[in-house]
Amino acid sequence: xxxxxxxxxxxxWICPLLAIDADAFNxxxxxxxxxxxxxxxxxxxxxxxxxxxPDRFEPIHRNPNGDVDPRSWCQGFxxxxxxxMSAWAPLLDANNVNHGLLLPILLHCRDDQxxxxxxxxxxxxxxxxxxxxxxxxxxAAVEALRQYWMPIRYTHDR
Numbered sequence: 001x002x003x004x005x006x007x008x009x010x011x012x013w014i015c016p017l018l019a020i021d022a023d024a025f026n027x028x029x030x031x032x033x034x035x036x037x038x039x040x041x042x043x044x045x046x047x048x049x050x051x052x053x054p055d056r057f058e059p060i061h062r063n064p065n066g067d068v069d070p071r072s073w074c075q076g077f078x079x080x081x082x083x084x085m086s087a088w089a090p091l092l093d094a095n096n097v098n099h100g101l102l103l104p105i106l107l108h109c110r111d112d113q114x115x116x117x118x119x120x121x122x123x124x125x126x127x128x129x130x131x132x133x134x135x136x137x138x139x140a141a142v143e144a145l146r147q148y149w150m151p152i153r154y155t156h157d158r
Contacts, residue, residue, distance in 0.1 A: 012083065012084075013080050013083050014036055014039050014040065014043075015036070016083060018032070018035045018036065018039065020032045020035065020036070024036060050142070050143060050146050054139075054143040054146075055139075057139045057142060057143060058139055059073045059138055059139065059142065061073055061135055061138070068135060070108050070134075070135040070138060071108045071109075073138075074105045074106070074107075074108035074109050074138070075108070075109050075110065077105050077109075078105070078106065078109045078117070088102075091145075091148075098148055101141050101144050101145050101148060102141070102145075103118070103134075103141075104134050104135070104137035104138045104141045105138060105141060105142075106118055107131070107134050108134070108135070
């Protein structure tokens, strides 16, 4: 997606993300257009990093205090998934070999009632340690998800 012309698919998720009408893209110089441009620039930057140096990708997992907190990033990822949940359904099936790609992300998400999306976490020291460090697997999961979707995306973009 080039900044000057985000594809239809990009506007399908950027506009709901920002809670603005897709027509806002047609009106340069507005706060809405600036928001779309900022998201498109960030999207392009992430895409370039994943294409050229995936090992350098690092999601923003810092809260205002500077502490690691992946919850907002993961919840945003899940919100984007929900825009096309039927497309993501195969990866949500625990019997699908690729289901594990989503686990480091969904582990940090909550449902509409505020409950852990994947159910209550197990108790114990090992579970606590796993949960504390699960965010470290997110960059690799994002790259693996990108590879998973690449054949479908390539066919769709043509």
